[in-house]
Amino acid sequence: MASLLSQTSASFGLASVTLLAVAGTAQAFSFTSEVEGSSAKGDIFLKAVILNTGERVAVEDLSFVMGAEIVSNDEFKGGNTGAASADKGDEATTGIAQEDAAAADIVTNLSTANLNNIVDTEDEGNFQIDLDFAKVIDNLLIWERGKNSDLGVQAVDNSGNLIGNFFKVTRSDWTDAGFSIDTTEIGSAQAVGSFGLNLVADLGVSGPVSKIRFSSESGFNGPDWKFVGTAAERESQSVPEPGLAVGLGLLGGLMLTKRTRLA
Numbered sequence: 001m002a003s004l005l006s007q008t009s010a011s012f013g014l015a016s017v018t019l020l021a022v023a024g025t026a027q028a029f030s031f032t033s034e035v036e037g038s039s040a041k042g043d044i045f046l047k048a049v050i051l052n053t054g055e056r057v058a059v060e061d062l063s064f065v066m067g068a069e070i071v072s073n074d075e076f077k078g079g080n081t082g083a084a085s086a087d088k089g090d091e092a093t094t095g096i097a098q099e100d101a102a103a104a105d106i107v108t109n110l111s112t113a114n115l116n117n118i119v120d121t122e123d124e125g126n127f128q129i130d131l132d133f134a135k136v137i138d139n140l141l142i143w144e145r146g147k148n149s150d151l152g153v154q155a156v157d158n159s160g161n162l163i164g165n166f167f168k169v170t171r172s173d174w175t176d177a178g179f180s181i182d183t184t185e186i187g188s189a190q191a192v193g194s195f196g197l198n199l200v201a202d203l204g205v206s207g208p209v210s211k212i213r214f215s216s217e218s219g220f221n222g223p224d225w226k227f228v229g230t231a232a233e234r235e236s237q238s239v240p241e242p243g244l245a246v247g248l249g250l251l252g253g254l255m256l257t258k259r260t261r262l263a
Contacts, residue, residue, distance in 0.1 A: 028167075029196045030175040031141060035115060040182040040189035041090040046113045046228065049141060051196065061234035062141075065110035065227065067132035068103040071213070074125050076100040083125025083216065087183045087224070089116035097184040106131075115143055115192070115226055120185045123222040128215045130156055136208040137229025140197045145181055147174040147193030149223035152215035155205045162213060165204035169195055171221065185224075208232035 029052040037044040048058045076082030076099050086105040088095030095117030098105045106129065109117040121127065140153065151169045154162050174193025182189040199205050203212075216223055 027198060027201045028173070029198070031194060031196045033115070033143070033177050033179070033194060035179060037116075038179065039089075039091065040180045041092070042116065043089070043092050043094065044115045044179055044181065046115055049228075049230070051139070051230070055236050057230050057234060057236055059113055061231050061236060062113075063133045063135035063137045063229040063231045064112070065107055065131045066134040068106045068110070069130040069132075070103050070106075071128035071130060073101075073127040073129065074122070080122050082122055083127040084119050084121050084129060085185075087118050087120035087185045088114075089181055089183055092116045110227060113228075115179070116181045116183065118143075118145060118181070118183065118224055118226045120145075120183065120224045121149070121216050121220075121222040124218040125222055126215075126217055128213060130160070130211055130213045131227065133210050133212075133229050135229070135231040136210045136233075138199055138208045138232040139230040140199065140203075140212065141228045141230065142169065142195050142197070143177055143226040144169075144174055144193045144195070145183070145186075145224040146190045147171065147176070148221060150216075150220040151223040151225060152213075152217070152220075153197060153203065154213050154215075155199060155203045155209045156211040156213050157209070158211070163205055163209075164199075165202070167197060167202055169197075183224075 031052060032050040034048040035044050036047055046059060048056055050056050074083035084101060086096045086098040086101045086109050088097050092114060094112050094114045095109045096105055106119055109119060148171050150171055152166060154166045155164045157163050173195050177192040177194040180189040180191045197203060199209060
């Protein structure tokens with residue numbers, strides 16, 4: 001009996017490791033955007049996203065930017081100078097277009113579900129901006145107009161210190177988001193790309209956070225971006241994700257087998 005119990009405990013431990021390994025495989029991912037509106041110049045409102053796990057996260061369970069701190073941003077001196085500025089669709093009913101953008105202008109464009117309210121970056125621009133999200137997030141969802149630029153991402157703690165890993169989203173990472181936008185900074189519509197990051201697996205933090213630093217350098221080709229997070233505590237999380245369900249199934253099957261043998 002003792003031998004059987006030892007084998008059961010060892011197998012249980014192995015199954016637990018397997019469960020954790022299966023459930024913890026999240027990493028940078030593509031996702032699907034559900035939007036309302038199709039005019040490249042007008043409003044394109046985000047209604048929900050479907051993550052690579054199959055989880056559908058409605059807009060109510062997303063977390064939008066509520067605050068910003070401009071750590072650095074190249075000065076705007078007219079023309080194509082400066083770095084990050086506020087931009088919006090030519091006919092969008094929300095948002096602001098402001099070349100010499102202040103923190104409040106950036107918040108205005110990133111605090112709404114309108115994906116045609118963005119932050120535009122000049123091609124050679126350098127900036128570092130810390131963004132505060134209204135709810136603590138576990139995934140970061142990024143959209144980029146043009147699909148041709150890079151972007152730096154790193155988590156920030158409550159004291160303003162950088163934590164975890166610096167992650168560079170490269171121009172080859174973007175997948176097509178299924179819509180295009182035409183903003184005041186450009187003369188015709190450009191396709192939008194999207195890309196998702198898991199904060200633990202990709203940014204190397206121990207858990208959800210509410211502040212992230214975004215950055216661009218002259219070689220990044222001027223990312224034009226919109227960010228939203230998935231709230232760490234959300235309704236849809238009550239249903240196990242596929243990886244977790246598989247792990248629980250393996251564990252349950254193993255325990256049933258051991259009980260049968262003991263009987």
